[in-house]
Amino acid sequence: MDQIQSYINEHKDRFLSELCDFLRIPSVSADSRYKEDVARTAAFVRDSLVAAGADHVEICPTPGHPIVYAEKIINASLPTVLVYGHYDVQPADPLELWDSPPFEPVIKDGLIVARGACDDKGQVFMHVKAFEFMMRNNLLPCNVKFMIEGEEEVGSSHLGDWIRANKERLKGDVILISDTSIIANDIPSIDVGLRGLSYVEVEVTGPNRDLHSGVYGGAVANPISILCEMIAKMKDENNHITIPGFYDDVVALSSADRAELNKAPFSLDEYKRDLDVNDVHGERGYTTLERTGIRPTFEMNGIWGGYTGEGAKTVLPSKAYAKCSMRLVPNQDSATITRLFAEHFERMAPEGVKVKVTPHHGGEPVVTPTDSVAFKAASMAMEKTFGKKPIPTRGGGSIPIVALFEKELGLKSVLMGFGLDSDLIHSPNEHFGVFNFLKGIETIPYFFQQYAELSKA
């Protein structure tokens, strides 16, 4: 397996060049204008897997964007690793804040800069190249199946149905996912918990048309003001969320577990300096690591209404809108939380306005086991390539499909990601370190090796 080092040295320019081709296709799943591009990206993934040596490579249509499936079965008696990833990306706006166009990747100062560089095209491509290495050198130690989807950034709406329809084909032993971060390039880590998600859009309607704020102002409910008041009431003075029942199912961590979690390397000063804020802001009684790791949140993702152009317009608008999302922790249930939010929001609406709540997508929180063969294999693989044992961490983000895999396939996941929190995923100037990309390609074959060996025992 140690040939991986020299294989990377020999091929890294090609790997980077191919990754840039992958990043150049704007696979924005949220925006229907990119539908063709998303389809072209699926074809790119298919072609890459074929070239790397996979069998039965197939673009599986769904009512939304397609899923790319591939496999290499070397021996039915050996264990099977299912690799999951996604080839779709977040919208790139605000475009004006990018230093280079989001879909024209550049490699600069050791960073690959493009939308999707880290989340998740770069990390998906590590798996394709690690697989290529194992195939070309006849080193694949077990079976592998790939499921690379195109709707992760919009809630994986059609993955569940597809999985249920393909249970036989998807039989395996563990799910391997690279869509998370390590603490630092010299502090490897593995996510052992992910928050769930409830994402909703709200609409507040006041008068039936936009009005002149001079003629009607002061006498009619202004939907922007009402929306702001309703949002303000979603948290109390301690930044606890006020939705009745919101915390009912939250599993509280023991003091010992909280103490353990807070041992992770973290500098509040560096954190504030990095974000250029004079203070952090969150739920009273919890540290920043707890706020982002083990506590549920209510976060505003977007708001709009009225006149937002240049200059001044004295309008009292008819409608105001917002998008907001709640991150969930074990044992919260996303459908329940969405319902509690909707009921609360509708109940809060004062006379003079109508409100509408539209759920976008949800996902369940998960905790992955640290005593499994797969976790041990990932830990040993990272220790081999980083020279340090990885730290188990609780990630704040959500990969809703982890709970889905568990429910539908009965399989646990291992979250062996190689990004950094500073990679600006979902933001302008998203990037992925060349170091991280190559380190992923280097580490993955060791995971397969360790996993195959430990499974034998």
Next chain:
Amino acid sequence: MDQIQSYINEHKDRFLSELCDFLRIPSVSADSRYKEDVARTAAFVRDSLVAAGADHVEICPTPGHPIVYAEKIINASLPTVLVYGHYDVQPADPLELWDSPPFEPVIKDGLIVARGACDDKGQVFMHVKAFEFMMRNNLLPCNVKFMIEGEEEVGSSHLGDWIRANKERLKGDVILISDTSIIANDIPSIDVGLRGLSYVEVEVTGPNRDLHSGVYGGAVANPISILCEMIAKMKDENNHITIPGFYDDVVALSSADRAELNKAPFSLDEYKRDLDVNDVHGERGYTTLERTGIRPTFEMNGIWGGYTGEGAKTVLPSKAYAKCSMRLVPNQDSATITRLFAEHFERMAPEGVKVKVTPHHGGEPVVTPTDSVAFKAASMAMEKTFGKKPIPTRGGGSIPIVALFEKELGLKSVLMGFGLDSDLIHSPNEHFGVFNFLKGIETIPYFFQQYAELSKA
């Protein structure tokens, strides 16, 4: 003067056709992309005044959009009426809510539908056509001067300087303005009070870049949430504005004056039905007519931040913005109120965010006299053409230049407008009744006649 009826009958198709030409030019003063169109509109006004018979017609440049000046001096010993109006219009968005394109006027069901149809191109054009009638029939009974500006919708920023530089040329006896409404087509009215305006834009900055709401959510101040909380705190539970000192200079009306004001024809049921709201919403202790007429307001005009596109994006944005405006009543001062707002908003900002307040434009509240020759002339003219004495009302809107004229030229204004509150000015599908347009053309010559006669006495 009674020939005006037959003149209108003979020429009304041409009047409407010319007005449509005027409306077709998109003179959006707030948006710099329309600069050339605004200039073309000024030229249209100039040409119309020349054709109607005015002298010394001139497009007067300013650092912003130009002012069109014209005059007809028939005898220096006669009184002089200064007609003020504006040829610029509000932005037309949201475009998708227009039933026909805003700058392609259509006449349908007795309504001229276009941006600016009522506010204020249609009303300006009534004066041009009434003047044409008086000139062609040798009936102009006194001197007239026109000042038609192109920056009313953006705060008349350069009118003050221009007036101060042209005091000699602008000498006169009264300002006549048609930029307001009547109560109904069978209930004529004249505005005797206008609210002032303070318009501000605010920006709240949290982290220095857009963040992933999963990774950072719950731990960093979200500028949308903070902005909403700050806006919510601008009013208390009685919808009183909480800015310290905001009400200090407000002149309270006597009970008798309030009782008089509430005698104006008004049906709360019709008002609610027209706006499709189940209740009105405003400052406790005041009626709807008081809320829109004699009380100051704080109104949200626009808000934006984060992801506002299709679908879902789990972003914790760096910035959120809002536009808001306060309507002021006698004796509030717009610069003082703007300062009080800015100080309050900056003081309210919690740790973890930075805020910025940008004043847009302001204007002072005014009350116009009802015992003047000019008011009597307007009242008699309307009584003549509507067959009913007009009711004096307090308008909720602002025409900041009324205070400016008083200060710089020492002249009072008469607000003889012919629109309706239902004309959707500043909204999609703005319109102006053909009845109202022609009624204005019919009434204006009587005003001149009455004003000249009463001035002699």
